[in-house]
Amino acid sequence: MAEMDRIAVIIEDDPDIRRLLEDVLEQGGFETHSAANGLDGIEKVRRHRPVLTTLDVSMPGIDGFETAKRIRTFSDTYLIMLTARNEEIDTLIGLESGADDYVVKPFRPRELRARVDAMLRRPRAGTGPIATPVTGDATPPADPALAPPAATAPSPTAAPAPTAAPEAQPGPDAPPSRTSTAATAPPDADDGWLEHRGLRLHPEMRLTDVDGTPVDLTRSEFDLLALIVSSRRRVRSKADLALALRGESYVTSYYVSDADKRAVEVHLANLRRKLGESAAQPRWIETVRGVGYRLTADDMT
Template identity: 70%
Template sequence: MTARDRVAVIIEDDADIRRLLEQVLEQGGFETHSAGNGLEGVEKVRRYRPTLTTLDVSMPGIDGFEAAKRIRAFSDTYLIMLTARTDEIDTLMGLESGADDYIAKPFRPRELRARIDAMLRRPRLAASVEEGDPSAGSAASALSASVPAQSADTADATASDASWQAPSSSTPPGPTTPPPTPGAPAVVPATAPGDEGWIEHRGLRVEPDMRLVVVDGEEVELTRTEFDLLSLIISSRRRVRSKADLALELRGESYVTSYYVSDADKRAVEVHLANLRRKLGENASQPRWIETVRGVGYRLTADDGA
């Protein structure tokens, strides 16, 4: 990581929690800038262009949901919401506002650091969002299906934690998609001459490295998580991907390293999938690209010739 990659903005109206977050992030090598309300926080994100932003939900003035939407209009900063509101609807509102993660207070500093590590391992957008770009809002909005943290005493931020450092840019990205199940009917993505790298299926074209999506010749802008979700499904072809499996992959994890997936995680995958279908112009009852396997998950539709 460069020095710029270690910049964090903390938006929190509680002074004690703000100081705790400063301590936790600075132990990880971040340069921190703090704000006590949403409007000030949005301006500090604009000024310092941080890699990471933590955001309280209940604040004077504009709340965290509105602040997240404003930040997403010009920034692709990794955004973690911290709040005492743990209802599922609040979690989904946070994700839909543009949060990458949603953690309940009181939180475990070690868990916060682990989640930051996981986020920084994920691929960023191909290019940073530049202020004033009219497409920035949709291009930068980044959501992640994440389970709210369990309550715990925040007093465990001890000196022994000082050895934690933010992962370097050489850290490999999350796990790759497993190969299709043997014997399953496979849709082999077609690529036209000179289009190496593109995956195509029934008029839908995806370029994973450039993170581009084209439908019937028209480019479609997706959030980071919507793109990752589509990429996972189209790469798996006719292999069914469960909601739990997709939630773990979107978190940069797998059943090898983690196994807990909450109902909120699965519901978040459903929300992302519904948003993805809407942007692609797909009807869920007559899907052109993504089939719902009831009670299990999702898979790519059969090829036209299947």
């Protein structure tokens, strides 16, 4: 059940802030487990397998950056860093360490709750939307595609169902990569794969490869790439991309901070580095100066 997934680990050395985070998350329906240092926090993440982890940066022993890196070696928990540091370099290091979001103290509990709720609307790597419940003990939505057609042979409509499912999920809060893939994918796209100049990605399976070599992306990096590729030549502004990463749009929200825009820049820089792309001579992602980003033209010239 969805409620059973609402487990959070709080890694925070300040007892007052730790208690505040427990109250905020428990009011949101989370079961919380707290730790006062990085090593204990890593162990609790390993033991409880939380959907969400909040992480202080300045802690005794190993700091939050190192803690995040170690957590990322075995967990895809949503990771929010909380810190009094507001320098751009700290944001960059935090995101490179594997954080999904970076919130500066003092924070407003309502804003933190809103950010958590927005993240839960985004798909986890290899699973599906966390907030989407499944009935009974049924298998997750992605699994029916693996079922042999013979099991439902008497039904003439059973076989086409898996391929039709991705096109049947419109909604104002859905990331553009899920709503525009079918309309913008090239005619020769194979089984949901989007392709452009040797780059391939599958929004549903969340796989990426370049010239046949798999590329390991973080959740945010993959989401940004899927948004840009599915939008083709339409320019996506930093504010637009930041809202999409939060699972929001200008219909539901309009506030985008400078920190949110910097986070998009950092994710894009990391994405380009992993793809092996130069911002000066981009193969896939063009920077439209003063506006945002878009996919490069189809021709190689």
